[in-house]
């Protein structure tokens with residue numbers, strides 16, 4: 205099955221423009237709801253989901269969609285999927301509400317249980333990361349395209365951690381990787397930092413959902429990195445019966 209790179213990029217950017225419109229309109233920005241698990245839900249999450257779902261359904265009517273903002277199909281149905289889109293229309297809702305710009309639109313293509321394509325778009329900075337396994341990864345900033353490759357550093361490494369959900373258990377794991385400094389970033393941008401060589405290690409101890417990690421994983425793996433379940437060596441897999449992720453470790457070196 206073929207997926208059109210430009211189309212996926214265009215869809216992520218369209219969703220990003222809609223998010224920005226809400227971000228920049230105080231009347232819309234201040235409408236914040238709460239989901240059953242008490243996590244925040246903004247008008248932007250919903251609007252972004254609607255655009256992405258509509259555009260993907262038009263272009264690929266035969267490919268199912270799993271999104272943070274729609275009902276997840278029953279496991280008996282989705283376990284049969286060969287390909288599906290896994291989307292987080294607005295990852296880093298806390299960053300959105302805190303207005304620090306570190307939130308992203310995420311679209312991934314999953315083949316069986318593996319992310320093979322990922323698009324991560326940051327509307328505020330207009331930076332877009334794209335990765336396709338076996339093909340490569342790049343970053344688009346306005347009209348500049350930069351190929352991405354992990355650092356593959358042997359030591360003196362930089363860690364990247366959640367801005368809103370870092371946990372103390374992470375220190376113990378980071379110690380093993382000769383980490384000399386760490387940076388905090390919101391959302392799936394952490395995977396992109398590793399793909400870009402701005403960081404080398406990302407260990408997440410706390411819970412995330414499959415849609416939080418899929419696109420970022422495809423970007424970093426296409427740039428030469430790896431994502432492991434727990435602290436390794438098993439790879440991180442998708443379309444599990446429960447879409448809640450375990451802790452994971454992302455490395456930008458062998």
Ligand SMILES: Nc1ncnc2c1ncn2[C@@H]1O[C@H](COP(=O)(O)O)[C@@H](OP(=O)(O)O)[C@H]1O
Pocket residue numbers: 243272292294295296297298365366367368369389390391392411412413416
């Ligand atoms: N208790 C919890 N259970 C499941 N996922 C959680 C969680 N706490 C945080 N997350 C996930 O962590 C993501 C944010 O991670 P980070 O802090 O690294 O930016 C959230 O994405 P959303 O903002 O899209 O909801 C959310 O899905």
Ligand SMILES: [Mg+2]
Pocket residue numbers: 272292294295296415416
């Ligand atoms: Mg998310």
